[in-house]
Amino acid sequence: MPDLLIELFSEEIPARMQAGAREALKKRVTDGLVEAGLTYAAAQAFSTPRRLVLAVDGLTARSPDLREERKGPKVDAPEKALEGFLRSTGLTRDQLEARDTKKGQVWFAVIDKPGRPAAEIVAEVLEATIRNFPWPKSMRWGTGSLRWVRPLHSILCILSDENGAEIVPMDVDGIRAGDTTRGHRFMAPDPFSVVSFEDYAAKLKRAKVVLDQDERAEHIWHAATNAAFASGLEVVEDKGLLTEVAGLVEWPVVLMGKIGEAFLDLPPEVLQTSMKEHQKFFSVRDPKTGRIVRFVTVANRETPDDGETILHGNGKVLAARLSDAAFFWGNDLKIAQDGMEEWLDSLSHVTFQSELGSQALRIDRIATLAREIAPMVGADPDLAEQAARVAKADLASEMVYEFPELQGIMGRYYAQAAGLPAEVAEACEMHYKPLGPADDLPQAPVSVAVALADKLDTLAGFWAIDEKPTGSKDPFALRRAALGIIRIILEHDLRIGLERLIDMQLLTHVLALNLDTAEERDRFFLEHLVDEIARHGVFGAAFHAVIDKLTHKDEPVEIEEGTWLARLRKSLPEMSDDLLAFFHDRLKVHLRGAGIRHDVIDACLAMPQADDLRLLVKRAEALNAALATEDGENLVQGFKRANNILSQAEEKDGVEYRFGADVKFAEDATETALFAALDGADAAIAPALQAEDFTAAMAAMASLRAPIDAFFEAVQINTDNDIVRRNRLNLLYRIRETCLRVADLTRIEG
Amino acid sequence: MTVDKPRSFQEIILRLQGYWAAKGCAVLQPYDMEVGAGTFHPATTLRSLGSRPWAAAYVQPSRRPTDGRYGENPNRLQHYYQYQVLIKPSPPDLQELYLGSLAAIGIDFDYHDIRFVEDDWESPTLGAWGLGWEVWCDGMEVSQFTYFQQVGGHDCHPVSGELTYGLERLAMYVLGIDHVMEMPFNDPDAPIPLSYGDVFRQTEEEYSRWNFDVADTDKLFQFFEAAEAECVRILDHPQDDPRSGKRIIMVHPAYDQCIKASHFFNLLDARGVISVTERQAYIGRVRALAKRCADAFVETNAGGWTADAAAEGV
Incomplete structure (x- = not known):
C-alpha cells in the first residue's frame, strides 16, 4: 500500500485562493484515482504561499483487473448491426463469442481490462488536474500555454512504501515530475530530495517552511497573544486576517510594535481598518481603555537583529498611513463640529443611482418616511427625522471616502462631535443593520425607524425603476434589505402594515421620477396622493379620495384612459403587490429555518392583514x-x-x-x-x-x-x-x- | 551578506541601469512625451505585443496631475520617476532577477522581509491586464511585478514579464529619508550637493497650480479631440507608401497621439471637469485608440509580421 505525495511548487499563490485550491486539489485527484479503480485510506491537502501539497495514504498499488461482458446483436442480424457492435467494443469478429440465448444465437463480447499500476493512473489524473484546475483567475507565462495561478516551477510526485520511493513518471508542458523541492526562499533556498510525506514535512521544517497552514495560523495567534499578554494587552481577534496572513508566510515570525503617540486618539475602528487593509496588521488593544495601542505584524523570516529592521520599516509605513488617516479625521471633525452642513450640501451632487437621483434626495425621502414610521416603533418622530437627515452625512467625509467600510461608524463619531442627541448618533451607525442573517439588529427605537425607512425606500426605489433582483444577481442587495426589514419587525415584535408604507414610498418615487416631465395637474395629483395614503392606508382608496377632493374643489377631474395617471392607477397596485410578494418570499425563506412549512405560510397569506x-x-x-x-x-x-x-x-x-x-x-x-x-x-x-x-x-x-x-x-x-x-x-x-x-x-x- | 549602501537618488538609478544592463537588457532612454506611467512607453505597450523577443529597461518620468501637492506632501508628486523593465518571453527566473536588482541597490535580505502580495494589474485606458504582485519590503510597496496577459485587447504570446519600481519611494526607503524633497539627488559630498527639492520643488509648485487651476479646459478638450482624430487619421492611411514604395504602417506616430489623448484626459480629470459617467466614456475612447494601435502594430515587422507568413495566410 504505497503513499502518494504531490507538491506543486510555484511563484506566490494569492492567500485568498489557497483554501479553495487545497480543496480542489484533494477532490480532483482523489476522485480521479477512485474513478480509475484505486482506493485510498486518507488524504490531506496543505498550502504555503509557494506550494500546493497533497498527501494520500494507503493507496492501492494497482487497479483491479476487470472483465466486462457485453451483449451484441443476434448472429443472424444484418451486417450493419454487427459492424456497429465491433466498432463500439473495439474488437474484431473472431474475438466475439456466439452464445445460445432464449432469443437464439447472440454475439457476446468479452473485454478484459487488465489493472494498471498506480503510478500510471496518478500521472494521468494529476496531469488532468493541473490542466483543468479551477483557479478563480489563472495565467500563462513565458512561451508556454499551460495555465496556472502564477508560473508553476516544479512538480514533486512520488509513491513511497517500505521499500523506498518511486518518482511518478510524468511531464506537464516540459515540467518533469521529480522528488525534489526547495525550502524557504531566503533562509534555505537549496533543493533537496524526499522519500515520503513524513520525510518531506520534516525536511521542510528544517528548511524553514511550516507546511501546515493551520499550524502556521496557530503559531501566529499563539505568539501574538503571548506578546500582547506580556504587556498586559490583548490582540483583537480577526479570523479572516489570520487565515490571510498565514497564507502569506512560510516561516511566520510575529513582531509587535508601538503605534505613535500622535495617532492614539484616532477612533479604534480607524486604526484597526487602516492597519488591516493596508498593512495586514493585527490590532492590539489595551483592555483597560479599549484603545488600540500596538500592532502585530507577521514577517516571513528570522533576522540577526530579531526583526528590528523589519519592525522599524513597518512602523514607518504605518506612520505614513496613519498620518493620512489623522489628516482626514482632523478635517472631518471640523466639518462635523460645524454641523455637517458642508457634507449634506455636497451630497446633492453625489449620485445614489442614476435614475433615483442624488443622495440628498434619497435622504429627504428617508427622513419623511422615518417620521411616518416613528410612532409605529415607539420612536420620537422629530428625532427619527433628524437622525435620518444626518445618517448618511459621513458618506461625504474624507475618512469614509478612504475607507468605505467605515460608513456609519464614522457617522456616529461625527454626530457626537456635532453635539447631536445620543439616539441620533446611534442611528447613524445602527441604521445600516442588520447586514446579514446573523448580524445584530438596531435596538433603539430611533435607529429602528431609520433602519426601516432606509431599507424600504431602497426597495421601493428599485421596484419603481424595475431593477429587481434576478437569479443570483442582486447588485443592490435588495434581498438583504427585505430580510433586514423582516427580522427587525419579527424580532422587535412590531405591528406594521407594510402595504401602506410600500404604496407611499412607491408613489414618492414615481412622483420624483416624473417630476420633470409630468404636467402640473398630474404633479398636484400625485402630491395629494402621498398625503391621502397616510390617511386612507392604501393606494386605491387614496386615489379615489384625491379625485373626490379635486372634483369638489374646482373643476371635475376625469382620468381619461391612456393618460399617464390612468396607467399609474393600474401599474402602482401591481408594483405594490409585487414588492409585498417579494417580502413574503423572503419571509418563507427566513421561516424555513424556523421549521415553518412554505404551504403553511401560503395558507396564512390568503388571510386579511397579510402585510402585517x-x-x-x-x-x-x-x-x-x-x-x-x-x-x-x-x-x-x-x-x-x-x-x-x-x-x-x-x-x-x-x-x-x-x-x-x-x-x-x-x-x-x-x-x-x-x-x-x-x-x-x-x-x-x-x-x-x-x-x-x-x-x-x-x-x-x-x-x-x-x-x-x-x-x-x-x-x-x-x-x-x-x-x-x-x-x-x-x-x-x-x-x-x-x-x-x-x-x-x-x-x-x- | 555585506551591502554597500547607495548614497543618493541618482546612484540608485545608476545601479539599476548597471544591473539590468549586465543582465542583458537594452537600456533605453525615457520616451519624449508626457505619460502617466512607464507602461505607456512604446517599448512596453507595443513591444509586449507580437512574437518577437524583447528585453528593455529604462527610466520613465511619469505625470499624474491629480497627485500634485505643491511639493508639500512627503510622498506625493505630480511628476515622478518610474523604473521599468520588460522582458519577453518572461524568463523562468524573473523573480530571482528582480530580487537581484533589490540587492544591487543595497537591500540586504538577511535583515529585510520581502513579500510577493497578490495585486492584479489592469489598465482600462490601454485595454491591458496581467497577474502578479506588489512587492513589499518590510510592509512597504516597492515594486509592481506583472505577467502581461493582454494588451490593447490582444492576448500576449509569448507573455512579457514587467517590473515597475516607484523610484522615489524605493529610494527614500533605501536611503532612510522621510520627505521626498529632502532626498539627496546627487552625492551628498559632491561639491554642489543637490536635494530632490532643489531640483523639483519649484516645478511641483508650478505644475500643481497649472494642473489644478490654470490649464485651459476648453483648449484641453479641443486637444483631446484633435489627438483622437489624428490617431485615427494616421491609421486610416493605406499601408503602402507611394513615395518610398515601401509598406509602412505608421503605428508609432499614431500611438503618440494616443498617448497625448491620454495625458489630456488626465489633465481634464485633475481639473475636475469630467463627471463620473463621462469619465468612463473618455477612458473608453482612449482604449479604442490603444486598441487600434495594437491592431496595427502586430501587422508590422516589430510586431512579428513577416511577408512570408502573410503570404501563407498564417
Whole structure:
C-alpha cells in the first residue's frame, strides 16, 4: 500500500485562493484515482504561499483487473448491426463469442481490462488536474500555454512504501515530475530530495517552511497573544486576517510594535481598518481603555537583529498611513463640529443611482418616511427625522471616502462631535443593520425607524425603476434589505402594515421620477396622493379620495384612459403587490429555518392583514403547531373532502350553497352533532381571532375533526332527497366558512 | 551578506541601469512625451505585443496631475520617476532577477522581509491586464511585478514579464529619508550637493497650480479631440507608401497621439471637469485608440509580421 505525495511548487499563490485550491486539489485527484479503480485510506491537502501539497495514504498499488461482458446483436442480424457492435467494443469478429440465448444465437463480447499500476493512473489524473484546475483567475507565462495561478516551477510526485520511493513518471508542458523541492526562499533556498510525506514535512521544517497552514495560523495567534499578554494587552481577534496572513508566510515570525503617540486618539475602528487593509496588521488593544495601542505584524523570516529592521520599516509605513488617516479625521471633525452642513450640501451632487437621483434626495425621502414610521416603533418622530437627515452625512467625509467600510461608524463619531442627541448618533451607525442573517439588529427605537425607512425606500426605489433582483444577481442587495426589514419587525415584535408604507414610498418615487416631465395637474395629483395614503392606508382608496377632493374643489377631474395617471392607477397596485410578494418570499425563506412549512405560510397569506408580518407569522406558527397534531392533520383531510364535494356540487348544479343550513333537516345524529360542533367552534373562533389568539382559534377549528369524520362516516351527502341534500351541502359550506376564517386550508399540501 | 549602501537618488538609478544592463537588457532612454506611467512607453505597450523577443529597461518620468501637492506632501508628486523593465518571453527566473536588482541597490535580505502580495494589474485606458504582485519590503510597496496577459485587447504570446519600481519611494526607503524633497539627488559630498527639492520643488509648485487651476479646459478638450482624430487619421492611411514604395504602417506616430489623448484626459480629470459617467466614456475612447494601435502594430515587422507568413495566410 504505497503513499502518494504531490507538491506543486510555484511563484506566490494569492492567500485568498489557497483554501479553495487545497480543496480542489484533494477532490480532483482523489476522485480521479477512485474513478480509475484505486482506493485510498486518507488524504490531506496543505498550502504555503509557494506550494500546493497533497498527501494520500494507503493507496492501492494497482487497479483491479476487470472483465466486462457485453451483449451484441443476434448472429443472424444484418451486417450493419454487427459492424456497429465491433466498432463500439473495439474488437474484431473472431474475438466475439456466439452464445445460445432464449432469443437464439447472440454475439457476446468479452473485454478484459487488465489493472494498471498506480503510478500510471496518478500521472494521468494529476496531469488532468493541473490542466483543468479551477483557479478563480489563472495565467500563462513565458512561451508556454499551460495555465496556472502564477508560473508553476516544479512538480514533486512520488509513491513511497517500505521499500523506498518511486518518482511518478510524468511531464506537464516540459515540467518533469521529480522528488525534489526547495525550502524557504531566503533562509534555505537549496533543493533537496524526499522519500515520503513524513520525510518531506520534516525536511521542510528544517528548511524553514511550516507546511501546515493551520499550524502556521496557530503559531501566529499563539505568539501574538503571548506578546500582547506580556504587556498586559490583548490582540483583537480577526479570523479572516489570520487565515490571510498565514497564507502569506512560510516561516511566520510575529513582531509587535508601538503605534505613535500622535495617532492614539484616532477612533479604534480607524486604526484597526487602516492597519488591516493596508498593512495586514493585527490590532492590539489595551483592555483597560479599549484603545488600540500596538500592532502585530507577521514577517516571513528570522533576522540577526530579531526583526528590528523589519519592525522599524513597518512602523514607518504605518506612520505614513496613519498620518493620512489623522489628516482626514482632523478635517472631518471640523466639518462635523460645524454641523455637517458642508457634507449634506455636497451630497446633492453625489449620485445614489442614476435614475433615483442624488443622495440628498434619497435622504429627504428617508427622513419623511422615518417620521411616518416613528410612532409605529415607539420612536420620537422629530428625532427619527433628524437622525435620518444626518445618517448618511459621513458618506461625504474624507475618512469614509478612504475607507468605505467605515460608513456609519464614522457617522456616529461625527454626530457626537456635532453635539447631536445620543439616539441620533446611534442611528447613524445602527441604521445600516442588520447586514446579514446573523448580524445584530438596531435596538433603539430611533435607529429602528431609520433602519426601516432606509431599507424600504431602497426597495421601493428599485421596484419603481424595475431593477429587481434576478437569479443570483442582486447588485443592490435588495434581498438583504427585505430580510433586514423582516427580522427587525419579527424580532422587535412590531405591528406594521407594510402595504401602506410600500404604496407611499412607491408613489414618492414615481412622483420624483416624473417630476420633470409630468404636467402640473398630474404633479398636484400625485402630491395629494402621498398625503391621502397616510390617511386612507392604501393606494386605491387614496386615489379615489384625491379625485373626490379635486372634483369638489374646482373643476371635475376625469382620468381619461391612456393618460399617464390612468396607467399609474393600474401599474402602482401591481408594483405594490409585487414588492409585498417579494417580502413574503423572503419571509418563507427566513421561516424555513424556523421549521415553518412554505404551504403553511401560503395558507396564512390568503388571510386579511397579510402585510402585517408579525400577525402573519403568529398565525403561521399556530397553524404549523396545529397541523403537527393528529387532530389538525386529519381536520385538513376532512376539510378538503368537504370542500371538494361542495365545489363539485356547485359546479354541477351551477349554484352556490351558501346559506340556510338548518339543523331541523338533519336526519342523522352525527349531522346534528356537527351543527352543534360548528356553532361551538364559531363561537370560540370569532373572539379568539378578535384577540389574535390564533392558537385558540386553531384549537377550536381542530376540535371539528371528530364530528366531521363521524359525519362523513355515517352520512351520504348526495342523497335522493333534494331538501336533505341541499341542507347537507349548505352544512359543508359552513365547514368551509369556519375553517377558512382561520387559514386557507386549501393551500395545505398533502 | 555585506551591502554597500547607495548614497543618493541618482546612484540608485545608476545601479539599476548597471544591473539590468549586465543582465542583458537594452537600456533605453525615457520616451519624449508626457505619460502617466512607464507602461505607456512604446517599448512596453507595443513591444509586449507580437512574437518577437524583447528585453528593455529604462527610466520613465511619469505625470499624474491629480497627485500634485505643491511639493508639500512627503510622498506625493505630480511628476515622478518610474523604473521599468520588460522582458519577453518572461524568463523562468524573473523573480530571482528582480530580487537581484533589490540587492544591487543595497537591500540586504538577511535583515529585510520581502513579500510577493497578490495585486492584479489592469489598465482600462490601454485595454491591458496581467497577474502578479506588489512587492513589499518590510510592509512597504516597492515594486509592481506583472505577467502581461493582454494588451490593447490582444492576448500576449509569448507573455512579457514587467517590473515597475516607484523610484522615489524605493529610494527614500533605501536611503532612510522621510520627505521626498529632502532626498539627496546627487552625492551628498559632491561639491554642489543637490536635494530632490532643489531640483523639483519649484516645478511641483508650478505644475500643481497649472494642473489644478490654470490649464485651459476648453483648449484641453479641443486637444483631446484633435489627438483622437489624428490617431485615427494616421491609421486610416493605406499601408503602402507611394513615395518610398515601401509598406509602412505608421503605428508609432499614431500611438503618440494616443498617448497625448491620454495625458489630456488626465489633465481634464485633475481639473475636475469630467463627471463620473463621462469619465468612463473618455477612458473608453482612449482604449479604442490603444486598441487600434495594437491592431496595427502586430501587422508590422516589430510586431512579428513577416511577408512570408502573410503570404501563407498564417
